[in-house]
Amino acid sequence: MSLGIVLLAHDNLGRAAQAARIWAEAGCPVVVHLDRRVPTSGMLRLQADLSDLSDRVLFCRRHRCDWGGWGIVAATLEAAATLLLRWPAIGHAYLVSGACLPLRPVAELQAFLAARPGLDFIESAAVADVPWAQDGLSEERFTLRFPFSWKRQRRLFDAHVALQRRLGLRRSLPEGLEPHLGAQWWCLSGRTLRAILADPRRPEFDRYFRRVWIPDESYFQTLARRHSVTLESRSLTLARFDAQGKPHILYDDHAPALAASGCFVARKIWPGAERLYAAARAGQRLAPGPEPIEPAFAAARLRRTRGRPGLAMQGRLPRPGWEYGASPGPWTVLQGFDELWEGWEAWFTRATGAELHGRLFAPGRVEFAGGAALWRGALPASPAWRDHDPERFQGNLLWNGRGRVQAFCAAPGDLAPVMQRLAADPEARVGVISGAWALRLARSGRPAVALRAEAARLQRAEAELLAALRAPQARARARIWTLSEALAAPMAPLFAMAAETAPGARPGLAAAPRLARPEGLGRLLAALRDLGTPPYLAGDLDALCAPRDEARA
Amino acid sequence: MQPWQRYRLRLERKRWRLRALRKRRELEPVADRTAGIVPRDALVFSTFRNEMPRLAEFLAHYRDMGVGHFLMVDNGSDDGGGAYLAAQPDVSLWRTEASYKRARFGTDWLNGLARRHGHGHWCLTVDPDELFVYPFHDSRPLRALTDWLDASGLRSFPAMLLDLYPKGALGTDGAAPDPEGRWFDAGNYAISRNPVYGNLWIQGGPRARLFFSDRPERAPALNKIPLVRWHRAYAYVSSTHMLLPRGLNRTYDEWGGEKACGVLLHTKLMSGFPEKAREELERRQHFAASAEYRAYAEGLEEGREPWCAQSERYEGWRQLEELGLMSRGGWA
Structure with missing residues (x-):
């Protein structure tokens, strides 16, 4: 009962239900947030799928989750509050998505966390000190306003950013906050999570983060710094982005590499990855291969951005000067x-x-x-x-x-x-x-x-x-x-x-x-x-x- | 590109779409099972004539990767291939005796069918002698690739034609399939950009070196974009070499990186090639008065063989990637 799960789902509801079931059957209470963009019929089906677990799986009020917008944080806060209200005694809360899967038996994660009471696992790096950023927006995520959707209103988004830069408009951070960034998927202690939710200045913080760009990568990351007692700045979820800033998708053939990586939870699992789902459902440990998965991701990034020197083919025909080494060797x-x-x-x-x-x-x-x-x-x-x-x-x-x-x-x-x-x-x-x-x-x-x-x-x-x-x-x-x-x-x-x-x-x-x-x-x-x-x-x-x-x- | 050039391409696309509507009337349904297509099915579109020996392997190859439905046009076969396909539960078959050439080598027929049945589906347009191979095809179904393309915002996926040939003389039709393996040319391809449509133009391989070494500009084009998330407004311009709108042709990276791409294993030379070349030469239903087939006939008479000491034996997609013929790009 000491590990609770906050699960955000927005598509592939069948797989999301399976993920929720895996957590719940391992004894974890689960609060599911379903994107409001999913029609009610989907919601009803998901609830029916999980009806036999109604003592351990709750559904919270639904928010509309646009990529890069406040909705994802609102959803997370809503679900976390529901979790803490219903199960106030939990030791840790783990934020996962419907496309996350535990790759080791959940009991191992529970034991791992039970041995580390009060410790928060959340990747959280000071904005000024890291170069991660898509679109050249890093510190500006916090100093500009972002009322438009990047996916649906790209022109307005870009024009609004340009206008604010031109006019030199800046908003100031709430007193006492130092902006931090990190992966969306955290595992916080119940104490820290409760402190974030119950912060007397939370209305002020929420108002501010409502207009921050991609707040799901900064809200908890910033506020955890304010409330955490002991914090490990890393995510327990293996989730990597490709050269285009899209999450890498994981397939059955990644199983040995994932096992070699030793992570507790991984995303984003392809819905068709039958073997990964079957293993997770059975609580099986995957057989590790010789290589962890990180080198494969690094190689993919290099291949996509630099290519092989001297190669011209149907997927690569560099313009003059962009060859990154015009020939394969001297x-x-x-x-x-x-x-x-x-x-x-x-x-x-x-x-x-x-x-x-x-x-x-x-x-x-x-x-x-x-x-x-x-x-x-x-x-x-x-x-x-x-x-x-x-x-x-x-x-x-x-x-x-x-x-x-x-x-x-x-x-x-x-x-x-x-x-x-x-x-x-x-x-x-x-x-x-x-x-x-x-x-x-x-x-x-x-x-x-x-x-x-x-x-x-x-x-x-x-x-x-x-x-x-x-x-x-x-x-x-x-x-x-x-x-x-x-x-x-x-x-x-x-x-x-x-x-x-x-x-x-x-x-x-x-x-x-x-x-x-x-x-x-x-x-x-x-x-x-x-x-x-x-x-x-x-x-x-x-x-x-x-x-x-x-x-x- | 100037606005007037863009407008010209728009008109051209409309022209091909109208032509497809007109040419679709030449098709007579033999077995229409398109009602069985479900929304997320991947579809195969193909036109063929007397390809009976290849059809079973063709169907098996694409069923294995998870294709949901085949939409096939039989252009006057008399070898029983039509009846064979009409009996398959996942095939819809049309038949026509009309001119292949006047349907722009089948492009109009398939544009017409894709317009009616392909909208919103991932559509794979291939000939019966073309076997599509993509990165990880041995461990991931086609759906994994198309889901990844969707997630990456990509609408089209290229696969160049790679001619496979036997070791020994061509023309052993009916011989046991590849006793010595299937071979290919690893590194003799010419590549340039098409400034109008933005696609690549790739030539080379055994057909170029055997039959067109003195007239390279006539060598067959090997660039293809067979896999497209179809929209009813799209149209193939010539075979599957290029499409309109031309953004669909930008399947290569110009800034140094590699984009993911596959290969169409082309089994035309593997068996029955001399008979086919003779027949097509007589029918004169191919490009430029079948000049390509004339060159084949001449070369075959001289007994030219594609296999040489530099040939590579086909072992799988990882080999092709290592040799630089295809790439996983950013897909890990």
């Missing part, structure tokens, strides 16, 4: 490297452990590592498919390659369709040897006059990439060497990019790649310069055109 692009060295691919792969592809964005072909026709995830080496959605092609390559660093080669112009994304991606490591395209032109052996247009095109494309990589908003880690720098210290770019790709890797010099400097490079560069298309991205032209190889020629 990846590398190497431009010009394949022109400068021979046999470097094997060395690079060995040194870094990365999967090194050829030119994935070459015009008219896709060069997956090993010449594969289909890559992971059945990504086809089809240039038409790649060009259909180049960003997704690159995104798929990285997503499918999770767990291995992906690296690929590029030539000037290749990256144009993904350039902005590449530059904005903090996971991208980009190595460019600017002007390396001249090596390929020199190898072709054709005269400079014939190559001039091609050289200009390549240089323009490369300049665009470098500009994107050097833009102030660029976040890719770019390392850029000119051709003359790379020729002067040929292993430096390879070592640097190996280290960028696999931090901590110690590439050896064994089987080091060979520099592939074609005959006639200097001649070609000088000729281009003299024709009026200076290959300025190649770096120090004087050094490159120096008569070193000319003399030998």
Whole structure:
């Protein structure tokens, strides 16, 4: 007889009746408040359902309960007063809803509370010290007036808040109250509850809280601080909110996790959760699983608000800048490297452990590592498919390659369709040897006059990439060497990019790649310069055109 | 979006709704058990032609998840599927010999039926070769999902089409069902937004890579929004790829998070595909003079097979979520 229940019900009356029955049959007196919005027929059915327990289950006067409004507090006060009037000797009163269920035998809760007489369990945190708030309203819940329903009159609600802010209207708190917030579901000692109900200043407090926003999370939480002797600021009910501020719903498959959490009461139980209801009716203990339920809720929140980095799919297509990590992990692009060295691919792969592809964005072909026709995830080496959605092609390559660093080669112009994304991606490591395209032109052996247009095109494309990589908003880690720098210290770019790709890797010099400097490079560069298309991205032209190889020629 | 664009979409929606009313007259009731629909039933809407080998699995799959009633349109089947369905206690059946193409590939018929019978219900519009899979479907009935959607204020739920295929040659109709398992492509999908209707446009998978690798823009669309809390004012625009009003198409998150979504397991390639492709090519009742089916016929003649070393074997929804094809979103 020392634990009494205040039960608020508003829908799923069949389940609410079962919950009331579970409490009552365990020996707890129950006062049920039914939302006045429920038609009388529902009320009569609920009363009929519980008629055999009329010595222990009472129904109190009904109030209309709008979400976020005073009605819920009025209902709670009404039911609590009824409970204390009829059963003045109770040690604790527990506030539950029709969708709450005891997940451990009620006797355990009764014993737990009997061992802690006078102790109040109510989550109650000073408003100023916690950042919980939906809609940016925390302290303002107490200093503004909220005469409109948030659910039914949202525009009026928002306009009224804006107006009060604009005019600087504030209401002052009743003397001696310090606003506190916390979960709605409490378990208060009979003494504290009676003191709250019998407070001589209660009309003043009620008048004030009538216009507070979501008073069910602040009325008892604030007043308990005024009257409680010993208070544990936690709720005995496991009830969590999702990222949208809606209560998480609990299903049969949560049973092991709920049992592992060890809570006495949980909400909000899905009405179809037959196993949870059956276990509670039978007073059975659920078999605990390895994990409590909190990590599952935390993971759901993270998934809903941040998502998995680098994933684009039917439920997630972030706007640029909202990716929370544009790629699933670091990846590398190497431009010009394949022109400068021979046999470097094997060395690079060995040194870094990365999967090194050829030119994935070459015009008219896709060069997956090993010449594969289909890559992971059945990504086809089809240039038409790649060009259909180049960003997704690159995104798929990285997503499918999770767990291995992906690296690929590029030539000037290749990256144009993904350039902005590449530059904005903090996971991208980009190595460019600017002007390396001249090596390929020199190898072709054709005269400079014939190559001039091609050289200009390549240089323009490369300049665009470098500009994107050097833009102030660029976040890719770019390392850029000119051709003359790379020729002067040929292993430096390879070592640097190996280290960028696999931090901590110690590439050896064994089987080091060979520099592939074609005959006639200097001649070609000088000729281009003299024709009026200076290959300025190649770096120090004087050094490159120096008569070193000319003399030998 | 400009007011005139919004108004244009409103007119378009009205047009599809009127058209649905007109096309509904082509449907002749065979077994009308719609009086047995109770207020909170989830309903399945489907149109089919000669799908007898799939119907039993189809009904079982959706009955298992707790669908209350099936509203089916038989477009001139001659394989006994109509009689089979007419005998089912939870199926209402209509029959029509009218043109599938002129009913915009069945969309008008189903819009018409949903308008009359779907209002206020959660309606699942799927083909007989589409098996809906949603997060936790192995432990929670469909009602758990729709209750959660209601509580979260969501009116529509997306599920992209995921083509399943056998290991080996296509076209083993009548062979034992999936002896080597059902396989799919995990990561070759292209995604973009449709600026007018606000839906995503998703392409890829085995059909894109086998039959459309040189004409990707022609590859079939895989984005679908099959589950909708129907209102009589709604209309599907083209198949179940998109709806009007277009707010129903905003089923994806643009600010980094993941919204909950499911998958439609597409068993079209699993069995009987070559026969079906040939038949549909002859009937010319599909989009763009059945160009899709022409491509299939060509590819099949060359003996192309979808299975490859990179294929994934279907194991369940958690695998699909891990691979990034679907998500629980905020549902825990």
